[in-house]
Amino acid sequence: MKKTARAALRPDGRKPGPRAEPPRAADRIRRSAQDLFYRQGIRAVGVDAIVAEAGVTKPSLYRSFASKDELAAAYLRDYEHEFWRRFDAAAAVHPDDPRAQVLAYFTGLAERTGQPGYRGCGLTNACVEYPEPEHPARRVAVANKRKVRERLVDLARRMGARDPEALGDGLQLLLEGAYVSSQMLGPEGPVRHLADVAARLIDASVE
Structure with missing residues (x-):
C-alpha cells in the first residue's frame, strides 16, 4: 500500500499553516524605496539602487510605476x-x-x-x-x-x-x-x- 507523505511538523509540534505568498514585486519596490528615500533622500537614490535592494528588475519597477x-x-x-x-x-x-x-x-x-x-x-x-x-x-x-x-x-x-x-x-x-x-x-x-x-x-x- 502506498504511503502518503506527512507534513513536517513545526518546532513547536504543530502542523504548519498554509504557506504565505511572497511579497509582490511592486510591494518590495515600494518598501525598498521607502527605506532608501527616507534615509538618503529621493534625489540621491537611483533606480538601480532600488531594484537591487528590492531584488527585482528594472522592467518590474516600470511595470508598476511609470517613472521614479x-x-x-x-x-x-x-x-x-x-x-x-x-x-x-x-x-x-x-x-x-x-x-x-x-x-x-x-x-x-x-x-x-x-x-x-x-x-x-x-x-x-x-x-x-x-x-x-x-x-x-x-x-x-x-x-x-x-x-x-x-x-x-x-x-x-x-x-x-x-x-x-x-x-x-x-x-x-x-x-x-x-x-x-x-x-x-x-x-x-x-x-x-x-x-x-x-x-x-x-x-x-x-x-
Whole structure:
C-alpha cells in the first residue's frame, strides 16, 4: 500500500499553516524605496539602487510605476498615511481635549527624534528637494502640509483660541521647526522643549 507523505511538523509540534505568498514585486519596490528615500533622500537614490535592494528588475519597477517621480509620489503617500495614523492615535487618547491631542503628538514627536535613523519628516524633506510646484512628489507633500494646517486651525478653534488661524499657524511653525532642528542638533537640542513651548503658545492664545 502506498504511503502518503506527512507534513513536517513545526518546532513547536504543530502542523504548519498554509504557506504565505511572497511579497509582490511592486510591494518590495515600494518598501525598498521607502527605506532608501527616507534615509538618503529621493534625489540621491537611483533606480538601480532600488531594484537591487528590492531584488527585482528594472522592467518590474516600470511595470508598476511609470517613472521614479511616480514612485517618489507613492512613497510620500505611504509616508502621509503613517503620519496621520500617528496623529490620530495621539488624538484618540484624548477625544474631548484638543489641547491634549496636540501636546500628545508633539511629545511623541520629540521622543521619536531620538530614535536611530531619524531624519525628520519625509514630506518636509521632499519639499526641500523639489522646489518645482508641479513635481509629483512636491504636490503630495504640499497637499499634506495644507491638511495639517487645516487640522491644527480646527483644533485651535475647538480650544477656544482668540485667533484660531494664528494659533494653528504657530503650532505648524513649531512642528516644522522640530523636524528640521532635530536633524541638526539632535534630541537634546531645541526639540526637547517642543511640547512645553506648544503648551505655552496655546495657553497664551486661548481665552
